[in-house]
Amino acid sequence: MVEPLLSMTAIGKKFGTVTALQGAEFQLKKGEVHAILGVNGAGKSTLIKILSGVYQQDEGSIYLDGAAIRLDSPKAAKQQGIYCVYQEVDTAIVSELTVAENILLDTFAEKGNLFVSRQRINEKARSVLQELQADNINVQQKAARLTLAEKQTVLIARALVHSAKIIIFDEPTAPLSIHESEKLYTVIEKLKAQGVGCVFISHRLPEVFEISDRITVMREGTLVQTYDTAQADQDGVIEAMLGAALSHELEPSAHDIGTALLEVSNLSDGQKLKNLSLTVAAGEVVGVVGLVGAGKTELAKALFGGTPLTSGTIKLAGKNAKIKHPADAIKAGMALIPEERRKEGLFVQESLEANASFPNLKQFSKRLLMDRKAEKRFANEIIERLRIKTGSTETPLVHLSGGNQQKVAIGKWISLNSALYLFDEPTKGVDIGAKVDIFKLIRQLAESGKGCLYFSSEIHEAIGISDRILVMYNGQIVKELSRQEATQERILLYASGGKEELGEKQEFGERKRDSVSI
């Protein structure tokens, strides 16, 4: 057996009384992509932070190239050649500097040259980008003008400049569209070819299976199993993550669909959205699918009164609804679970119960004063119903995991008994266990006669949950598909601006897919 590039053995880490890691193991070979999977709280990020020098382990050791190393700080990790590309790239990019300056940022601080030669920097940056086959990025433009995916490439390039041995990708594709993700995969392939070890963390199983060589599953702070991807199957991996077999939550379930609940016609916002028309019936889950930037979030916000409309009408239960502000939408019977839950959906420093009661404060203050007992009762009700893991109803939400926060963001609307729910990417950054609970809730809502609009760029999840799918592209609804008609390929085709022509339908679809997966 070849000596592994990196080996972490018997790693233990405690935060106060909470054990985050116990006897965790991880090995990485040269030139391999090794994915780490686990539900939220399994210890993935703690392990990664130990590897990148943010935290220090309480016990256990780390070997790089067979030699024991100590990573006391992120700087020490970098000196050992361990780099990290975080999901939130903006924190690591200096947007006022050029691309080239960003790539060579760390070298500015090195001693040697007093003056910075712009030409040398540009040259060097260009050659690194070339290695990544990303030389379409102009190294002299300001980093602020790059797309998210390009910024990630810049960060990877920065790591390469220092001849990184290990690059950690922490949910790199979460903010990316499918196109951009594909591009990232090719970059990772390049890194592999150069012998860089890549650690890959993601909640999206299909891409993990596509890109990784090995998969390590963690649960409750320890290693469950390491698979060779070629021999692993998704169900087995999911089972290992959850610790119990996952029933087929995404199987379709038949339920009655009632009369039209929401009717939208010719809606435009003068910017992104152009002439959208759609309907949602009572008891129906309608998926709105599109790539990032297709206008899904804009549509959700516009329906909810968050942004002004230039034209179009919205009818709720047959009545014209004048929606100028989210307050109007709520009164008309709508609820929005926004995409950025921490920024738009929740008050993360406040307690769970204060968050839960907020949309419907009147119900919790029958007379002049707030009824704390009623608040607590309601908080406990949604904790039970949505299986939220929390210490108490008074815990500030910052201490909850992403999935549990999302459940609160959904649960807070339940007291209003709204007729129509808008879910904007409700499974973003949420682990599988919480996803299942969220799907169950959406289905319960539909079965009790509520209408649901499910905005998502996770195509297979949308197919699983929706009765009908609307595909969005560039601010318009370009195709409506029934559940039976919908396949990942067809949706992807429409979502990326393609069209099916009679006769050459298959061919075109194939070609489009090829161009996507270079």
Added chain:
Amino acid sequence: MGKNKNSVKENAIQFLFKYGAIALLIFIIFYFSTISDAFFTYGNFSDILRSISIVTLLALGVTFTLVVDGFDLSVGSTMSLSTVVSASLMVWYDMPLWLVLILPLLIGVLVGAVNSFLIVVIGIPDLLATLSMMYIVAGLHRTYTEGYSIYNNMPLTSGGTAPGQLSEAFLWIGQGQMLGLPVPVWIMLVMVLASYVVLNHTRWGRVLYMTGGNAEAATLSGVSVKKVKFTAYVISGVFASMAGILFTARVGSGQIDAGAPLMMEAVAAVFVGYSVLGAGKPNALGTFFGAAVIGILLNGLTILNLPYYAFDIIKGGVLVAALAVTYVYAKKKFSKA
């Protein structure tokens, strides 16, 4: 071992944060009591409460704006304006008492409305908008009085003397006694209690805090953030006006620039209040407490004969200590391990 030390340190911070301000207060009271017999007496404490009543009213207004994540620097000037207006209404125009009380309050509403117009509609950041208003209102009140303070039967620049005087009933507001406590103290206590109930136990308070915590999430939960901010600034203006009226009644004349030195003291009281009982955010009881700590400290130092020009050092020191405890604790509480 290391673990243990850590948790001891953490517990110490917890304790300091929750009870530090109260412990400090008890210590101060104890210390001054041992030094001077005159300190720990009913008369002295009712004096202290009266001396902080005006600052506390100002500070309550600032509390409301801080709750919605704003900041009102114009309260001092608004108070000055209200001081001279209430005095002039009686001295220059001989108006009835109810007008003398209502007009300054309306001026407070107006200043608050202009503040929120600048902030909410035009979009100037809170601090800068109210800083501008601070200058404008200060200038207005000096222009209005042509730079003179207003007192009974003062000579007028147009010749002759002013027709009116501050009425007995009006002066009672600032100088009278009721049920063993000065009237300003009663006003302060009622306002502190009212603010506390509104902020902590009604849905309006919840809406105010949530708007301050995350305006975007509040909007998407159906709150009209603009209206909420408007309300907070109007409340702040009204509190500043009340402070102004109280000041006139207390002193018995309309001093110019009465509010300017009190503004920073009010702000300090609010921030000291953050650290009371582990609130970590602006709150009415904390604000009262903050004003009390500063007031008692100054009273004690006066008894000790410390020169008044050294007082600001003490005020600043208390503020820094309170803020340090608050922020160290906030870092602990809200950083995920």
